[in-house]
Amino acid sequence: MELTKEQLAFFDTFGFIKFSGLLKADIAWITEEFEAVFPMFEEKHDGSRRTMIVPFVDQREQLCSLVDDARIAGIARSLLGDDFNYMGSDGNYYTGDTGWHRDGENRARRHIKIALYLDTLDGSNGALRVIPGSHRLDDQFGIEVRQVSKSQAALGIAGPDVPAVALDVVPGDVLVFDHNLFHASFGGSTHRRMFTLNLCERFKSEALEELRAYVLLHSHYRREHYYGSAMLRSAGPARMVHLEQVDAACGDYAERTKDLPQLPLKALI
Ligand SMILES: O=C(O)CCC(=O)C(=O)O
Known part of the structure; x- marks a missing residue:
């Protein structure tokens, strides 16, 4: 799958794109696999706060195959180039609201998130909200829009009242957005299911x-490697193209993350 020039122009202009029903045919196994990850860890989601597992798809070989999937890899290749990097994944049971934020401020290369929500959501019950165009960090709007992260004090409006697009979803829809894009969600339940794949353009040698x-x-936890073992173990040569740069950068990763907490944990945003 390759994005059309209109889809690319839409993403460049607004910083996100939704693919309705793209993984509809696969959503039953994807949901089963999602549910299978959480019992692998001690903590049970009790709805009192977000439970996040990092890395996520890396825990299960079948979920890892999403990195190879022609639809997912096609989106990534179109937006990031043939040698894009897989940059990890998180899986979540969200509880409540997520305030306005950017996932990064990347100027040197494009970083994207592919998000799959496994429940039917709209603006009233926790659908992802985005501020179109807010990924353009350094134009006037991109600078002024930073105020949404303290919207009440700076703009006199509560987070849910910030003008934005709510991306209604049904399971099988795929959302893609630039890490630089302001996003949030409001009104969600205590068990909103979602996982992501993070991807970026290859880092330059310098x-x-x-x-x-x-x-x-972005390790969050003490780990042997940035990737989970299933991700590397089940990788063929095509997937390795997207893992090799991070793999090489890991080096003494276990040593460097040894002071971080260990999964299983409940992590706060
Ligand atoms: O769905 C949400 O509550 C927020 C998702 C989000 O902030 C993210 O994945 O970066």
């Missing part, structure tokens, strides 16, 4: 120290 810092910053 930015490999930055990559090493990135994988440390």
